[in-house]
Amino acid sequence: MNSVAPSSFLVACTDAIGAAHVLTDPHDTAPYLTDWRRRYTGNACAVLCPSTAEEVAALVRIANQHRIALVPQGGNTGLAGGATPDESGAQAVLSLKRLNRVRDVDPHNNTITVEAGVVLAEVQARAAAAGRLFPLSLAAQGSCTIGGNLSTNAGGTGVLRYGNTRELCLGLEVVTPQGEVWDGLRGLRKDNTGYDLRDLFIGAEGTLGIITAxxxxxxxxxxxxxxxxxxxxxPHAALDFLSLAQRHTGPLLTGFELMSDFCLRLVNRHFPQMRYPFAEPHAQIVLLELSDSESEEHARALFERLMETALEDGLVEDAVVAENLAQSRGFWNLREHIPLAQAEEGLNIKHDIAVPISRIGHFIEETDAAIAKAVPGARMVTFGHLGDGNLHYNVQAPEGVDAKPFLAQYQSAMNRIVYDSVHRHRGSVSAEHGVGQLKIDEAAHYKSDVEVRLMKTLKAAFDPLNLMNPGKVLR
Structure with a gap:
């Protein structure tokens, strides 16, 4: 680590949280300096590991005094480089992993109060122990943290019924850029007493303050x-099937995942134990799940009626209902192994985008055609949360083509094709992964001048010294 911070900064941090929690040795800091996709590797003058909101506040005040920028980090599972420092060595990573306490579980109020460093799977487990469900579910739930989920407004597989992380949050505790602690930990469904500060911090990726609980x-x-x-x-039939499923099952429909035929062929190629689920190929596969408060028999009866109608209407060509928990887990494993299979196949051009649900069929058709014209043979890995309009729309190199030079030659052009199409359909270039540093230019390009100016005004008002995760979300 090549620190450019004054030694007085490190001494003050050591006094505030103890020498064992101010990491400067390269061996200790390395895991915090590279993002999960290994797209970005930065440098930092220190990795700071506080254990309370008060310690976070003290570190922010010290950073202000020394003009040291802070990069908040949770489980370091982000996909847009939002928790990685720059290469200057002048920034400090502020790890929230030691803020890992569950402060309260209130079954009657249906709430759980957790610190930012609590791992998502632990929140799920503590809720289950109280006879409750915490419905946020992500592939990285064994390592991602609630603070990171809130900072990127993570989505996952349950958005159709339960909403994004923002919809699951009632209150926050935040350390401001001035080093003050805002206690907004109110478990209220109704609180109409002024500006909604909570929603400003959610999805801000640590650029307006640091969420601590x-x-x-x-x-x-x-x-x-x-x-x-x-x-x-x-995809058009999938949209019609979604409407039919919602009519038949109402709020019981909690998952509706779209996967192209190529996605599952790729999974089967690299994980042969996961077989293609049907005897014949089909253009699109939908994984759907019902969560029933009555009984399994009731849920199965609803499914049977739904499938009968869908088959009669020609929307569905074939279907299989899981007979047990193991088979259900197998269905979900197919979906969850798509990104892993992509990685095995080689580097690819990823897009986490959202378009209005009604436009998904047109978006896929038009954008697939534009990409096929630009790069004949390019393979489309299209999957995602159809019920909320979020697609992972990824471009794999043609069969037999070296992926690395393919990315170098076509990534910029592919991004422009995809994002221009997203914009035409009034969508978003980032649905659930955040902006970070990966999409900072694209986000600004497709937003209006008015919107960008309002965002910059907020940033300047909250963080006038620009020490809260600079170079993320906004330039």
Whole structure:
């Protein structure tokens, strides 16, 4: 580590949180300096590991005195480089992993109060122990933290019924850029007493302040969950099937994941134990799940009626309902192994985008055609949360083409094709991964001047010294 911070900064930090929690040795700091995708590697004058909100506040005040920028970091599982320092060595990483306490579980209020460094899987487990459900579910739930989930407004597989992380949060505790602690840990569903500060900090990726704790909503545990796979001829049919499923099952429909045929072929290629689920190929596969408060029998009866109607209407070409928990887990494993199979296949051009649900079929058709014209043979890995309009729309190099030079030659052009199409359909270039440093230029390019100016005004008002995660979200 090549520190450019004054030694007095490190001494003050050591006095505030103890020498064992001010990391400067390169061996100790290395895990904090590279993002999960290994796209970015930065440098830092120190990695600071406080254990309380008060210690975070003290470190922020010290950073202000020494004009040291802070990069908040949770589980370091982000996908847009939002928690990675720059290469200057002048910034400090502020790890929140030691803020890992569950402060309160209130079953009657259906809330859980947790610190920012609590791992998502632990929140789920503590909710389950109280007979409740915390519905946020992500592939990285064994290592991502609630602070990171809030900072990027993470989505996951349950958004259709439960909403993004923002919808699951009732209150926050935040350390401001001035080193003050705002206690907004109110477990209220209704609080109409002024500006909604909570929502400003959620999704801000640590650029307006540092989230140190949150009050999160809990829900009743479902009596049963039933999972099915349905094969469809097109994305348009998938949209019609989604509408039909919502009419038949209402709020019981908690998952509706779209996967192209190539996605599952790729999984089967690299994980042969995960077989293609149907005897014949189908253009699109939908994974859907019902969470029923009554019984498994009730959920299965709903599924049977839904599938009968969908088959009769020609929306669904084939279907299979999981007979047990193991088979249900197998269906979800197919979905969750798509990114892993992509990685095995080689580097690819990733896009985490959102368009209005009604436009998804048109977006896929038009954008696929534009990419095929620009790069004949390019393979599309299209999957995502159809129920909320979020697609992971990724471009794999043509068969047999070296992926690294393919990315070097086509990444910029592919991004422009995809993001221009997203913009035409009034969508977003980032749905659930955040902006970070990866999409900072694209986000600004597609926003209006008015919107960018308002965001910069907020940033300057909250963080006039620009020490809160600079170079992320906004330039």
């Amino acid at each position: 949150a009050v999160m909503k809990l829900h009743p545990q479902p009596a049963a969950q039933v999972t099915a796979l349905a094969a469809l001829p097109s």
